[in-house]
Amino acid sequence: MKIGVLKESRLHENRVALTPDTSKQLINKGFEINIQSGAGLSSFFSDDDYRTAGAKVLSAPEEVLQSEVLLKVNAPTPEEIAQMTEGSACISLLYAHTQPQLVHAFNMGKITSFAMDAVPRISRAQKMDALSSQANIAGYKAVILAADYLGKIFPLMMTAAGTISPARVLIFGAGVAGLQAVATAKRLGAVVEVSDVRPETREQVESLGGKFLTVEGAETVKTQGGYAREVSEEFLQKQKELIQKKIKEADIVITTALVMGKKSPVLVTAEMVRSMKDGSVIVDLAVESGGNCELSEYNKTVRKHGVTIVGEANLPSLIPVNASQLYSVNISALLLHLANPEGFHLDREEEITRGCLITCGGQLVHEFTRSILQTQPAVPA
Known part of the structure; x- marks a missing residue:
């Protein structure tokens, strides 16, 4: 052949x-x-x-x-x-x-x-499984890109001139890309928090040193094949309130949520971007299928409301x-x-x-x- x-x-x-x-x-x-x-x-x-x-x-x-x-x-x-x-x-x-x-x-x-x-x-x-192998690369590269755009270092650093606080990283989604992003950000010394509607991902996040953000009522979320199937409006509202609080504290936000056969869900609204700290960074790994951030632009890196938003559509190609x-x-x-x-x-x-x-x-x-x-x-x- x-x-x-x-x-x-x-x-x-x-x-x-x-x-x-x-x-x-x-x-x-x-x-x-x-x-x-x-x-x-x-x-x-x-x-x-x-x-x-x-x-x-x-x-x-x-x-x-x-x-x-x-x-x-x-x-x-x-x-x-x-x-x-x-x-x-x-x-x-x-x-x-x-x-x-x-x-x-x-x-x-x-x-x-x-x-x-x-x-x-x-x-x-x-x-x-090419999706997993390439997602692993993308999760790693997302953190490296974010570190490059961020105007501060990742780890806690104690110097004669004073102590530098560690960067705070918020990751949406604990799939393959999200977990690799957790591992990479932790290796660089960041404080990492992760949001996922599937409660069973908590153990994986914590095993890598990340903090899993628990939403009241998460135990009632029904999953099938690793994907959330039924999520109540009440749960979604509680999740949004938690995210709105955490995103204000984050230096870096990495989004990884994809839905097979559909447009990616918007997880970070324009209102949330406006609430973020000046100089913070968002890396949207779902930009090719519509984007998880409302303000992402396909294959562009833009600065909006003081936040750098990376919309690179093919991160594996960069490695x-x-x-x-x-x-x-x-x-x-x-x-x-x-x-x-x-x-x-x-x-x-x-x-x-x-x-x-x-x-x-x-x-x-x-x-x-x-x-x-x-x-x-x-x-x-």
Whole structure:
């Protein structure tokens, strides 16, 4: 089986789908790797690194697109899909439920597509979980960016000239990104507080040295699959009152709340931003799906009401070496689950395959994506 790896075309994207090390591992298993010249340069992997690993470096992207399976970080463009061979496959982050034109293009070309963002979050798929690996990078980078913009240091510091108080960090959400942000901020010496509607995340937050903000009535919140399902208006009001108090004390606020298939919830209103201290910083990790801060701007860092608001949409891309290394392991693990050097061996009833298979044989087969797109206007043929 020939695997193709393109240079990512998305603006400001520095990651690459396969690193030289992972390429070598796949080649040793019997796969062939065709990689576009320069694909790894933004991640500091040279063409010679890939040649040494045994990959074939091709100058023309059209040649790479003739491979049997295309591996990417971001979804291919319609132009790239049009050059793929009918019946070939693509594996990448797709977020297909937000891109009906992408689904249409795959179906027109009869391209089998698998979404890295739809891999089920189950124990045996952990090595394939790109959302978690990239969220880990994003949580770390969010704190580093905030530290860079903040006009004070993180740790308590006692000097001959006096004592410097530690920075106070408030984190919304104790998922993978939020927990990594807790760990990073604590390592830097900050006082860290965390808000999450799921009471079961308290133990994880406290194990990292953070303080979990408890809202009266949190024990009544019902969760399913790690997500809050039922939250009363009374609870939401109590949570808002607690946040309004804490946000005034914070030097840094990091928001990480995402809702699958929907716009991100607004957690930090303009009123809250106005109440924050001059010189404080907000890093909005949900800006690509609408933002958790009402005043965030996509891919911009702005200053409003004396507060710096970071709306960087692709934080993992700012640490391309490690982000690419982790993603490369994720995507190769999924590939090896789905195929061997002779071709794909799909069991569409198997949980991982069923969870990430989006299109096949010219049809949209992913149940969740279909349920979302059915509520949207049809894509013209």
